[in-house]
Amino acid sequence: MDLDAGHEVWNYPVYGYRVEYQNTNGNQYRGTITLWYADDAVPPSFVGTKVGIRRYLFSCQMRGGVIVAGSARWEGGSIKDHPDFAWSPYLVRPENPHIDHGKVLEMLKRSKQDGQLPKKEKDKNKVNPPKKENPEDPITSLKEVLSPNDLLGVVARPSDWAFSVHTEGLKKQFVAGQECKLQVRSEKGGYLYLIHFDSKDNISLIYPASGDDNKIKGDAERKGPVEVRFECPDTAGLHRVKAVVTSRPLRFTGLYTGTGVGGKKDKKQIFHLNPTTKKMIKEGMEQVEVILEKPGKKKEERQEEAARFVSNYTGGNVTKMLGHFAQSETTFYIGPGKKGGNKE
Numbered sequence: 001m002d003l004d005a006g007h008e009v010w011n012y013p014v015y016g017y018r019v020e021y022q023n024t025n026g027n028q029y030r031g032t033i034t035l036w037y038a039d040d041a042v043p044p045s046f047v048g049t050k051v052g053i054r055r056y057l058f059s060c061q062m063r064g065g066v067i068v069a070g071s072a073r074w075e076g077g078s079i080k081d082h083p084d085f086a087w088s089p090y091l092v093r094p095e096n097p098h099i100d101h102g103k104v105l106e107m108l109k110r111s112k113q114d115g116q117l118p119k120k121e122k123d124k125n126k127v128n129p130p131k132k133e134n135p136e137d138p139i140t141s142l143k144e145v146l147s148p149n150d151l152l153g154v155v156a157r158p159s160d161w162a163f164s165v166h167t168e169g170l171k172k173q174f175v176a177g178q179e180c181k182l183q184v185r186s187e188k189g190g191y192l193y194l195i196h197f198d199s200k201d202n203i204s205l206i207y208p209a210s211g212d213d214n215k216i217k218g219d220a221e222r223k224g225p226v227e228v229r230f231e232c233p234d235t236a237g238l239h240r241v242k243a244v245v246t247s248r249p250l251r252f253t254g255l256y257t258g259t260g261v262g263g264k265k266d267k268k269q270i271f272h273l274n275p276t277t278k279k280m281i282k283e284g285m286e287q288v289e290v291i292l293e294k295p296g297k298k299k300e301e302r303q304e305e306a307a308r309f310v311s312n313y314t315g316g317n318v319t320k321m322l323g324h325f326a327q328s329e330t331t332f333y334i335g336p337g338k339k340g341g342n343k344e
Contacts, residue, residue, distance in 0.1 A: 001035070002084040003054060004274035009084070012037040012052065021060075027068075030059045030075065032315040035083075041256035041272035053147045053253045056082050057315040076313040077149060081280040145251040146321065148277050149314040151195065151203065152284040154250075155242045155327065156310045158303040162187040163326035165194075165243035168227075175337045176234035182241060183225040186326060189218040190245040194228055196268070199237025199334070201282050203271040205255060206230045206241070216245065230268065232334050240331045247324040284313050 004010040014037045021031025032055055039052035056078040061071035074082050094101050146154070168181040184192060192214045194207035207228045208214035216226050232239075244250075255269040273281075291306045 001037070001086045003035075003037070004276050005080060005082050005084050006274075006276045008275060010274045012039065014086070024059075027061045027063055028059065029062050030057070032057060039254065039272070041254060051145070051253065053145050055147050055149055055315050057312075076315060077152075077280045077284060078315070081149075081276045145253050148254045148271060148273050148281065150321070151271070152281055152288070152314055153310045154244055154322070155195065155285065155329075156288045156306050157322065157325060157327065158300075158307070159326035159328070160324045161326050163243070163245060163328050165241065165328045166330045167332055171332070173333045173335055174232045175335055176232055176236075178232045179229055180232050180332070182228045182230070182243070182330065184216075184228065184243055184245075184328075185219060185225045186216065186245045187219055188245075188247075188324075188326070189216055189221060190247050190324075190326075191249045192216045192226065193244045193246070193250060195242045195244065196230075197240045197242070197285075198233055198235045199239060200235050201278055202235070203273065203278070203281070205252065205269040205271070209268070214249075234334075236334050236336055238331060238333055240329055242327060242329050244325070244327045246322050248322070250322070284310070287313075 001014045002009050002011050014035050016036035018034045019031060020034075021029045024030050035054045035056075037052045037054070039050045041052075042050050057075035058078065059073050059075050061068040092101065163184075163186045165182055165184045168183055174180055182194065184194075186192075192207065193205065196204045196206045198204075207230070216222075252271075254271050254273060256272040287309060288306050291309060292302050294302055294305075297305075
């Protein structure tokens with residue numbers, strides 16, 4: 001499927017889907033489509049399948065359990081951000097002239113005739129069956145993985161306890177390459193995540209780094225705030241960091257941990273998002289901010305309205321996935337110049 005509705009084509013192999021819907025009024029229905037696909041946000045040396053998840057909202061009319069032709073419509077953020085088209089090959093043929101399909105089958109120890117393992121391999125596997133790396137059903141086991149659209153629900157949901165994040169000394173201006181130290185305080189312990197939104201709408205997970213233990217203790221169990229350091233990027237403008245602490249670990253989809261100049265491994269994990277999804281998240285965040293700053297309403301009422309908007313906009317049940325939860329935000333400015341330069 002092409003998962004970007006814009007001019008660019010972002011094709012991914014989709015291997016699973018789920019459609020859930022419920023009646024809203026008369027013959028009107030509203031539902032969610034979840035897709036499981038093989039993500040290409042991996043380094044060149046990656047072996048295996050990195051799972052990606054997307055969720056889309058739709059509405060339709062049904063009569064006698066059958067969808068009325070022509071009645072289906074995208075809803076919420078899916079109006080702009082949805083699969084552009086789906087296709088299925090009817091002939092096994094490499095489009096790349098440098099790929100020999102027969103050689104690939106040979107490397108996979110498969111036969112051209114039946115696409116199965118050669119007889120010797122079959123007999124060998126009967127005696128010593130291969131061990132399954134993950135015996136769980138791939139769709140069921142990934143039911144609570146957060147899709148890119150769910151990021152909006154994470155940053156918009158109100159907190160269950162006292163929680164704060166700020167730059168050290170409340171400093172608000174930095175330059176590219178300069179170290180920024182973030183300090184986090186949480187009334188309760190949990191799993192800490194720091195999501196960075198830069199001035200060009202790029203989104204990355206700056207904490208935890210790949211493989212790091214991100215479980216923290218609450219204020220009563222430790223002395224002082226939790227400190228996280230990261231290097232300021234070279235994108236001038238306003239930046240924000242959303243800090244999240246949850247009672248259960250999160251699993252994100254679409255994260256890419258790559259290598260920088262000279263093979264140096266990047267500490268942050270970038271969300272590999274197509275342009276339309278990135279724009280949808282930005283517009284959703286802007287709308288959430290408008291709702292939360294509405295005058296004449298209590299804070300709790302504004303938070304409930306923001307939560308309803310996110311649910312209608314993304315279709316994701318983030319509240320259920322996150323469990324008990326708290327979040328906060330800090331903003332700062334990265335100006336022109338670089339660390340060690342004449343300007344700061």
